[in-house]
Amino acid sequence: MTALIYCPFPDAASAETIGRTLIDERLIACINIGGPVRSIFAWKGAVDEGEEVPCLLKTTARLLERAIARLEVLHPYEAPAITGWHCDAAGAATQAWLDAL
Amino acid sequence: MTALIYCPFPDAASAETIGRTLIDERLIACINIGGPVRSIFAWKGAVDEGEEVPCLLKTTARLLERAIARLEVLHPYEAPAITGWHCDAAGAATQAWLDAL
Amino acid sequence: MTALIYCPFPDAASAETIGRTLIDERLIACINIGGPVRSIFAWKGAVDEGEEVPCLLKTTARLLERAIARLEVLHPYEAPAITGWHCDAAGAATQAWLDAL
Numbered sequence: 558m559t560a561l562i563y564c565p566f567p568d569a570a571s572a573e574t575i576g577r578t579l580i581d582e583r584l585i586a587c588i589n590i591g592g593p594v595r596s597i598f599a600w601k602g603a604v605d606e607g608e609e610v611p612c613l614l615k616t617t618a619r620l621l622e623r624a625i626a627r628l629e630v631l632h633p634y635e636a637p638a639i640t641g642w643h644c645d646a647a648g649a650a651t652q653a654w655l656d657a658l
Numbered sequence: 659m660t661a662l663i664y665c666p667f668p669d670a671a672s673a674e675t676i677g678r679t680l681i682d683e684r685l686i687a688c689i690n691i692g693g694p695v696r697s698i699f700a701w702k703g704a705v706d707e708g709e710e711v712p713c714l715l716k717t718t719a720r721l722l723e724r725a726i727a728r729l730e731v732l733h734p735y736e737a738p739a740i741t742g743w744h745c746d747a748a749g750a751a752t753q754a755w756l757d758a759l
Numbered sequence: 760m761t762a763l764i765y766c767p768f769p770d771a772a773s774a775e776t777i778g779r780t781l782i783d784e785r786l787i788a789c790i791n792i793g794g795p796v797r798s799i800f801a802w803k804g805a806v807d808e809g810e811e812v813p814c815l816l817k818t819t820a821r822l823l824e825r826a827i828a829r830l831e832v833l834h835p836y837e838a839p840a841i842t843g844w845h846c847d848a849a850g851a852a853t854q855a856w857l858d859a860l
């Protein structure tokens with residue numbers, strides 16, 4: 558079963574560096590680094606905002622928890638927002654590609 | 659368990675206003691407001707298109723249905739497209755942050 | 760139950776053509792075509808990169824596997840990355856809209 562991770566980074570450079578590390582460590586097969594998003598969020602009793610770079614990372618259900626734990630260590634934020642979910646279906650080529658991780 | 663909601667808005671201003679309302683009401687902890695997407699969709703027997711502002715909202719599985727119901731009331735569209743899903747895994751900091759909602 | 764599909768395309772033109780085909784075939788109700796993402800990925804033993812157009816397609820859990828199989832046939836890549844997942848909750852209007860597929 559495949560899985561996706563969504564995580565915003567402070568900038569594209571940190572997303573690329575950490576994405577490449579996770580690919581090298583075979584915890585993910587791919588990172589898609591998006592254009593900037595504006596984030597508004599509750600944090601320590603106030604509402605704050607900022608610009609972030611949203612990323613989607615592709616892995617398998619088997620590696621999901623390890624990939625997230627490793628990403629949390631590598632990420633520059635004190636408290637990065639990392640969520641991941643199992644995908645109920647995938648293309649045959651996608652399944653084969655991610656199963657090879 | 660954490661959860662995500664995906665919902666396009668007609669523009670960034672309505673996304674920000676409604677996102678801040680949902681944060682103030684403690685139904686979500688964060689909204690990521692993206693750059694514009696082009697939408698092509700089936701609607702009332704025809705295929706229509708338009709530009710929209712895609713947003714991802716972060717909450718918990720416990721609040722997911724309430725957050726979606728409230729968002730549907732606040733949203734300016736007659737029939738907004740709102741989908742939400744449970745996330746099978748999250749970073750430890752993310753889990754703690756969203757559990758505090 | 761509603762479902763989402765995430766799939767990057769090489770460009771907006773192929774995304775639009777294939778999205779319209781899937782809408783015409785009543786396998787999806789909508790495609791959101793995003794601004795470009797930078798992709799870094801493991802492929803055939805190396806790490807490669809490129810620019811892609813990310814898309815989110817809206818359908819139902821019932822049609823998810825058929826929509827993905829058809830998208831895999833239509834997609835211009837040798838091995839497109841297609842993942843789909845069931846959504847645990849949706850707005851009432853969204854549910855009715857997608858149930859009509």
